[in-house]
Every structure is written in structure tokens, then in C-alpha cells.
Amino acid sequence: MDLKLEVFVLPVSDVDRAREFYKKAGFRLDLDKTASEDWRGVQFTPPGSECSIIFGKGVTSAAPGSAQGIYLVVSDIEQARAELVERGIEVSEIFHDADFFYHGHEGGEVIHGLDGQQRLAGPQPERASYGSFATFSDPDGNGWVLQEITERLPGR
Incomplete structure (x- = not known):
């Protein structure tokens, strides 16, 4: 059985600031979806990658900046x-x-x-x-x- 990493959740404090950073870095914007006032998900994919990152409001309880390496x-x-x-x-x-x-x-x-x-x-x-x-x-x-x-x- 293949297990392929699809999405990595990234903890951020400011969704719009992170969105601009990853856009500037050349990542492809796949999704920016607001489901409610408590949830917004933004997904980007690095160039050439099959795995994406997702961040947003209500996406994770992890501390912003805690994803390392x-x-x-x-x-x-x-x-x-x-x-x-x-x-x-x-x-x-x-x-x-x-x-x-x-x-x-x-x-x-x-x-x-x-x-x-x-x-x-x-x-x-x-x-x-x-x-x-x-x-x-x-x-x-x-x-x-x-x-x-x-x-x-x-x-x-």
C-alpha cells in the first residue's frame, strides 16, 4: 500500500500575510475558502511538489511558527x-x-x-x-x- 503525503498543516497568526508570503515565494495558490466566520483555509503547493500546505483560521490549534524543519x-x-x-x-x-x-x-x-x-x-x-x-x-x-x-x- 502506498502512503503519500498530501497536505501539511502550517500554523500561522495572520492568514492574509501568510498568503502573500507564499504567493511571493512562488507557491501555487490552490484554494482560499471561507466556510464560516470561524474557518478559512488557504492551500498552496510548492513548485514541482505533490504535497501542499494548508493554513488558515480555525485550521489548527498549533502555535504560529511552531512548524520547523x-x-x-x-x-x-x-x-x-x-x-x-x-x-x-x-x-x-x-x-x-x-x-x-x-x-x-x-x-x-x-x-x-x-x-x-x-x-x-x-x-x-x-x-x-x-x-x-x-x-x-x-x-x-x-x-x-x-x-x-x-x-x-x-x-x-
Whole structure:
């Protein structure tokens, strides 16, 4: 049985501000529906993704900005970062981890002290798949990670 991730719920404090941010970031607007004065859902899909995000009023009780480490896979980290920056999105510089595996994100920054994690400037030196990253956050602080993958691990 296939289990495919379809929608990720994102907690935001200002629906219209979040809507403008994700539109500016180049995500496709799929839905903006108000069912009552207590419920409004807005759904966007990142370019090339089969999974969407949804946020709105009455959609989740999670604290705005509490979604962290949401990965967006890109085939060219430099191009993806440049396109987001060109759209007016504040994106970290490209980095890699000394141990090759980035495993911490909070408000756009690495969580230091996790198993010796060490953030190093620039793409992974061999540009190995899964090795280069950049981060950005929406206006509420929900944290996104760009990860460069040019060749998938077997079985993916």
C-alpha cells in the first residue's frame, strides 16, 4: 500500500500575510475558502511538489511558527536560493554540515550541540546529493530547509 503525503498543516497568526508570503515565494495558490466566520483555509503547493500546505483560521490549534524543519528538495541549491532571493524571500547562505547530515532547524538557524553538528559555509565540497542546505522562514517563523538532491538513495 502506498502512503503519500498530501497536505501539511502550517500554523500561522495572520492568514492574509501568510498568503502573500507564499504567493511571493512562488507557491501555487490552490484554494482560499471561507466556510464560516470561524474557518478559512488557504492551500498552496510548492513548485514541482505533490504535497501542499494548508493554513488558515480555525485550521489548527498549533502555535504560529511552531512548524520547523520542513524540507523542500531542489536539484540545484544555488539556483533555488537565487530564485527565492530574487522574489524577495530572506534565505540563509548555502551551507553544509561537517558530518554531512543536517539535523536541526529552529527559526532559520541550526540548533547547536546536537551530536557534534557543525554548520560550514558553502555547498557540500563534492556537491554530493543530500549534502547542501539553505533555510528560510515565513513571517511567523515556520522554518523551511532547502536540500539539494541530485541523485536519490536506492528505493526512493
